[in-house]
Amino acid sequence: MSKKILMLCGDYCEDYETMVPFQALLAVGHRVDAVCPDKSAGQTIATAIHDFEGDQTYSEKRGHNFTLNASFADVDPARYDALVIPGGRGPEYLRMNPAVIELVRHFFVADKPVAAICHGAQLLAGAKVLEGKTCSAYPACRAEVELAGGTYADIAIDAAVTDGKLVTAPAWPAHPAWIAQFLAVLGTRISH
Secondary structure, eight states, X not given: OOOEEEEEOOTTEEHHXXXXXXXXXXXXXXXXXXXXXXXXXXXXXXXXXXXXOSSSSOEEEEEEEEEOOSOGGGXXXXXXXXXXXXXXXXXXXXXXXXXHHHHHHHHHHTTOOEEEETXXXXXXXXXXXXXXXXXXXXXXXXXXXXXXXXXXXXXXXXXXXXXXXXXXXXXXXXHHHHHHHHHHHHTOOOOO
């Protein structure tokens, strides 16, 4: 059965971590509403491309424009089955928006599936929903996961971890594992 999924975006969310799960979830038949605070359906967010080029941290370049297909102001979280939080720069400022925090908390209180990748853990930490949870994230976010009462999953860059209905991964190289685990939590079955 198709699920209705909310994707919480912001300017400079990571390009792959926004576009790939959005398209993959649509491809398997789910409905995905991509929203951003203070923006409406048809407007765009700017994305950032983060890459691993041998430096001490990732590099950042301007990515694509990503068109939102729903309006944040119209979101009723009770009408959604799951939440997806891309990483990148968006979570660092989205976590300062009280309406965003309330929305994220809804999914945890209601025990609905949540998938977050990379810096998406910043938003989870800001919403204070990581207490007692195992959560992966980009390694630079380890302190935030632990300060929020979570257990940081120090896993390979291309791996993911599931704790109950929370699916997390360190960065976009984990898409195959992260998306597969999220689909399993959603109850999505793909036959060949």
